[in-house]
Amino acid sequence: MACWLAAPGTVFSADGPRLPDPVRFTVSMELGDMRQAEAWLDAGLPPDFMGSRIGSGLMIAAWEGKPELMRLFISRGADINLLNANGESAIALAAWRGNLEAVQWLVDRGARINAPARHWSALHYAVFAGHEAVADYLIEQGADINAQSTNGSSVLMMAVYEGRQELAGKLVAKGALRSPKNDLGDGALDWAMRHNRLELARLVSAPDEFAEAVNQPKEKWGTAQRSLRTSPELETLLTMREKLVERGMATETIDRRIASERVRIVRAEMDRPQAAAAPTLEITARRGKPAEQSANIVYDAKGKATGYKVPPATVFGTPKMPPKGKLRNY
Secondary structure (H helix, E strand, O other): OOOEEEEOOEEEEOOEEEEEOHHHHHHHHHOOOHHHHHHHHHOOOOOOOEOOOOOEHHHHHHHHOOHHHHHHHHHOOOOOOOOOOOOOOHHHHHHHHOOHHHHHHHHHOOOOOOOOOOOOOHHHHHHHHOOHHHHHHHHHOOOOOOOEOOOOOEHHHHHHHOOOHHHHHHHHHOOOOOOOEOOOOOEHHHHHHHOOOHHHHHHOOOHHHHHHHHOOOHHHHOOOOOOOOOOHHHHHHHHHHHHHHHOOOOOHHHHHHHHHHHHHHHHHHHHOOOOOOOOOEEEEEEOOEEEEEEEEEEEOOOOOEOOOOOOOOEEOOEEOOOOOOEEEEO
8 A cells, every 4th residue: 555755845655756846846947857857757747737936847948948858848748838827838938038949949849939819928028038039030930029918018019118129120120010009008109208218219100100299298108117126036136146247257147037037027017907997976966856866887888887087067957968878877
């Protein structure tokens, strides 16, 4: 009879090798431990087992740029297009880290370049993080240059947000639409003006739109928000980078980690649910006739509560009905 034992970070049986918990699995895969991965898979670990962060073994290998580990999980049946809890595939994670070799390897084996609608795509990440070689390759392979993220932000908007003029120029030259706006009503021109990037503003607008934009008061564009520009991990990485610079050591590897953490922070900021506008509550009453008092929420033609509006003009205390709206008893 098998005797099951428990140890920190593991589950194992007297009849076979130990299987990992999500934390131990992630740490081992980030280190690229091929022998351990093979042992776990031989012992029955599902090829799409999800770690405590990043995702499956294939996703972690793509994130870390480890083709041999990627090959192992694919050979054992891993889903090349599986999405993690954030809606990210292996190719999106490889693009985020700028791992061109991993991106090419995945495409050669049938990975989908484009994400489902309203997801962060591999091209979103490559452009945002400034990985031009990866972005160029994805575009050549047919990446959707007009893809929209979870909050509706376009790839071009990502280039503008980070001030990546060369990438923005390439997107525009390839036919990227300059007009899309996200769920907050912001577009590429709005972001360019908000961050005072006039050359980018000129690039993403028609001549008459640009002329009108520069003549608007700065208050129209709002203030660039930087409230979530840091995190404990980012602070640690920046401290480590300072020490490497002091010692005259290369910073390329840690710079990639810093860029990736910044993308994570900004994505969290963009993906935060926004408070909905308060619906219009319309109250009516007639003097001396309390039975005719009412309170109504104003709905639009699609049945959704509308945002606050200036109350309609009244005649002797009786409000006029909105021409295109509907009133429902509250």
